[in-house]
Amino acid sequence: MKTETSIQGLSASLQTARAARKVIGFVATMGNLHEGHINLVREARRLCDVVVVSIFVNPTQFGPNEDFDNYPRTLEQDSHLLAEAECDILFAPSVEQMYGSRPRLTNIRVEKITEDLCGLQRPGHFDGVALVVTKLLNIVQPTYAFFGEKDYQQLAVIRQFVQDLSIPVDIIGVPITRAADGLALSSRNGYLSEEQRNTAPIIYQLLQQAKAKLLQGVALDVVLNDVKQGLDQAGFVVDYVEARATNLLHVETFEQDVVLFVAAKLGNTRLIDNLMVKYSKSIG
Amino acid sequence: MKTETSIQGLSASLQTARAARKVIGFVATMGNLHEGHINLVREARRLCDVVVVSIFVNPTQFGPNEDFDNYPRTLEQDSHLLAEAECDILFAPSVEQMYGSRPRLTNIRVEKITEDLCGLQRPGHFDGVALVVTKLLNIVQPTYAFFGEKDYQQLAVIRQFVQDLSIPVDIIGVPITRAADGLALSSRNGYLSEEQRNTAPIIYQLLQQAKAKLLQGVALDVVLNDVKQGLDQAGFVVDYVEARATNLLHVETFEQDVVLFVAAKLGNTRLIDNLMVKYSKSIG
Structure with a gap:
């Protein structure tokens, strides 16, 4: 498994695959990986020639009172898990690499389906998700992108803006991975x-x-x-x-x-x- | 010159070019072409292997009191001009083809630089431009996209969201084309x-x-x-x-x-x- 921390490095790593018209599969994560994430990677591995997983704790999807600073960063451990799951490329950019130093003026907003359920308690959260997922899809340019059904509203929002913005990718929803006792796996279970x-x-x-x-x-x-x-x-x-x-x-x-x-x-x-x-x- | 009216047809037409890693140049227009547009096509022709020009009168960038219905549609004449300028593919989709039948819930907004100059008199105009240009860039996936400096604010807005959304394209600004007496060429001069x-x-x-x-x-x-x-x-x-x-x-x-x-x-x-x-x- 290769690890890339820059957009340029990732593009270089993917150049051969793109030229050979390989099927690229993509899993976007914020790291602190558990079996739920790994199942997304396995599904990508099953369907694609090249599997790219991103680990990026995206500041724009956290509210001012949320846990951005304390969100667990466990890159070394995550890296081992991804290598075991036969991920080809880990993309782990810095905030600076993803958002640059020039001011950002653009927002993507999905109406209606972001306004209740988790959107009600987390204003702006899905704008941040839409922004970072759009950026990641534009950077990786995958054939398929895999998202968990656990974040069902997020998956619905992603499907919506991918359609509305004509982003050339197929979004694949992957069923919830549960512990033996039924609890849906989540990074936050560790708390x-x-x-x-x-x-x-x-x-x-x-x-x-x-x-x-x-x-x-x-x-x-x-x-x-x-x-x-x-x-x-x-x-x-x-x-x-x-x-x-x-x-x-x-x-x-x-x-x-x-x-x-x-x-x-x-x-x-x-x-x-x-x-x-x-x-x-x-x-x- | 090929004319494609569907996204699928366009993708099929571009498949060989993409597989051969050809440089694709793109010019987005609303038709009613004049020498200013043709200069964009010439610039694309000069720098690219394959030149795609879209003609699409985009409803989402017209305000309720603006001239969407009366905007001149002159496809046959435009088609001749593009063939003469050695455009390879004319993409002329319907509104239905571009926006589909399912409700659209997503908007792209660029803050600050859309809020004065032409944005003041045309609320929502640049949201519509950002939406349709994002869609067209995602559909055509060009290496370079050419926009006129006459619509300087539009060009600045496009450069901004292309950067903010990490859209993989180089935006090229092309100087204003003027009549012999200095008037900047515009579709609206015909009025x-x-x-x-x-x-x-x-x-x-x-x-x-x-x-x-x-x-x-x-x-x-x-x-x-x-x-x-x-x-x-x-x-x-x-x-x-x-x-x-x-x-x-x-x-x-x-x-x-x-x-x-x-x-x-x-x-x-x-x-x-x-x-x-x-x-x-x-x-x-």
Whole structure:
């Protein structure tokens, strides 16, 4: 595995692959890698000739009160994991390399689907994501880019601006990787105390119960309320429990495929999860 | 010359050129071509292996009271001119082809340098330009893209977002093409009556006088005021007469290279022009 820290170095490394029309796969990360990221890399490895993974803790997607400075930087360990997963090129640029020294005046904004769920508590977050992902896609110019379904709203936002800006890439969503007890893998799980870590899998248990109830014909608002109560009782501070159509538009009832979303805090750690429930006309 | 009306057709036409690593040059136009556009094509022809010209009257850069519906569509004539100028591929997509049928939720906004000069009278105009140029650059993926210095603010905005979004293209500015009497060529000159057409070259004469006065040491504000008065006296309704640094930042005095900008109406026709004045320390 090669490591490149400059855009120029990366371009040079990819020149041969581009000239040979190789299929380039790309995974964008902020590092502190876990099995969820590695599964994205494996999927890229399966479908592509050349696999590029970026590690870049992007300042523009953190709010003023968020954890940019304290976000874990574990480049050496990440590098070993990526080499094991047969990543070809690790792109690990500095903030200066990505954003340069001249003032940036351009913003990308995706309307509507960024305005609720995680967007409500994190104003500007998805603008920062759209900016950095656009830049990374323009720098790497991959055939396929892989993003986890854990950040479902992020994936939907990326699909939207890639379409709206005609960016020449196929976006591939990869299912959530879970611990044996069901907890969705996340860099932020490392912040949990042992007790909190034991409590955290309740999120997924409640989502699964919600799915079962929906399929039994229980009303959507009742089901969502049950999840909320379950989280409250387990000691979470609920940010939201919501259902959306797969394109993130609002739904009132379970009459099409829906995605159930949870965001909730355990202590200072904000956890998110989601679960899709397929609709079949025979229900109810 | 090939004409392509779909993104897929264009991609197929460019596939061989891309595989052979040819240098692709791109000129984006809204059609109704004149010698100014053709000079962009000639510059592309001079520097590139493959020349692509788009003709697309982009709805998102017209304001609600602007002339989108009445903007001249002269595809057949344009097509002849482009073939004569040895354009290789004319890309002439429909609005549906460019924007699709699913709702668009993404906007690109460039701050500060879009907010005055032409941006003041045309809110949202440069957002529309940034959107369509980003889409076209992503679709054509050229090595070089050529834009006229007549739309100096547009060129500065394009350079800015291309840098900010890391779009892999070199932007080439091409000097203004003028009629023998000095009038900057523009599609909108066709709207002028014979009398107005005879008056219009005064803009350039006043800009040249302004340049001479600046080089003689006359103060910038005095010089700008003279241009404004000259336009008033000739029957123009002045929108703005301004000086800026080459990066569009404000300047109070002539102590660096400046660009003089004019926008003024003759009847219903809004004309713009600009002239750069190089600063030399020996002045004054």
